[in-house]
Amino acid sequence: MPSQEQLSALLAPHTTVLLTVECQQGVVGERGALPELAREARSSGALANVARLVGAAHRSGVQVVHAIAERRPDGRGANRNARLFRAAERLPVQQLSGTAAVRVAAPIEVAEEDIVVRRLHGLSPIQGTGVDPLLRNLGCRTLVVTGVSANVAIPNAVFDAVNRGYTAVVPSDAVAGVPAEYTPAMIRNTLALVATVATTEEVLGCLERPRLRPA
Template identity: 80%
Template sequence: MPPSEELSTLLDPESTALITVECQRGVVGPGAALPRLAREARESGALANVARLVAAARDSGIQVIHAVAERRPDGRGANRNARLFRAAERLPVQQLTGTDATLLAPPIEVAEQDLVVRRLHGLSPIQGTDVDALLRNLGCRTLVVTGVSANVAIPNTVFDAVNRGYAAVVPSDAIAGVPADYTPAMIRHTLALVATVATTDEVLACLWPADVRPG
């Protein structure tokens, strides 16, 4: 089966969901806690491609889920068992519940039909959250994974999805990490072994046939 046909088969709107991972203002927006990651997400076009995919998913009837990482002001329940967590506690911008840092970053917009899943702990949007149960209730078999970072949360999301029996699709230009050359290497040597890797345009071509594609 040619790759385009295989991708089209995987992206059946009846059994596909799209997840945005930590595409929030405190992570990839102006004044984010990690300026280098935020800059890479924007300058690489990854964030703009996430927004394109979100719009196309809605138009195609694909469920959109936004996975947001946050913490309580008192830090209760948050992990401290890795350098990453301890370093995050010292960042000038905190992803505190109810603050602007936990809102979705432009140009991504949240629609009424979208699901927003927030987590107070861990590295993965799936492990220990409502995402798996929501996907099963939606009849999902394929999960399109977008967002940040290619260093930690994206591979966690893909592995957790695959371990739970979902097929994962990764639009390679709709994820970002640092340094810039790490992301394509990680995709090639890791994610490509367990997920279907495509470009944003290839995914859009499956969701929007040429005769109805905007523009």
């Protein structure tokens, strides 16, 4: 774990972006397509911690980006080259563009200044989605990655961020996957090798810390 001073240096508000990954009603909502994942995100406190981090980001001037996975009703442009995609087509809740399933889930609050990025294909919230140029235009140097799932999208986001030169920070208790024991093992044995791992409380302590404005 980094020291609070080290973490605070990484999380300067004007160079930090908070990314929420697939925190949408059709994924982590009470009637989501993947009930086991939704239950874990809620019962573990991960979704609540994402909401706390988003609230702190709004108060401290940190830009928030919400990455949403969706598909067209006709499926055009969507992947079918992996079991995951084909299984998703048979789920009772579909992540269809324009439906409630692709709205950001409570208790996360979306502010007017937040950016919502929607993707119709692939596994990553960064690769091929336009998020990378948005981050560069925002002056981002540190990307805080939160949300679901620890099985697929979260490691994709962290690897893509690191490959593009960003420093990734992962609040370990603001990420969820299934089964429950997989998430801490994956973070400890994989993400900790390439990202700065902290807790929600540690990140909140940095975001809510009074700072001098840059000259």
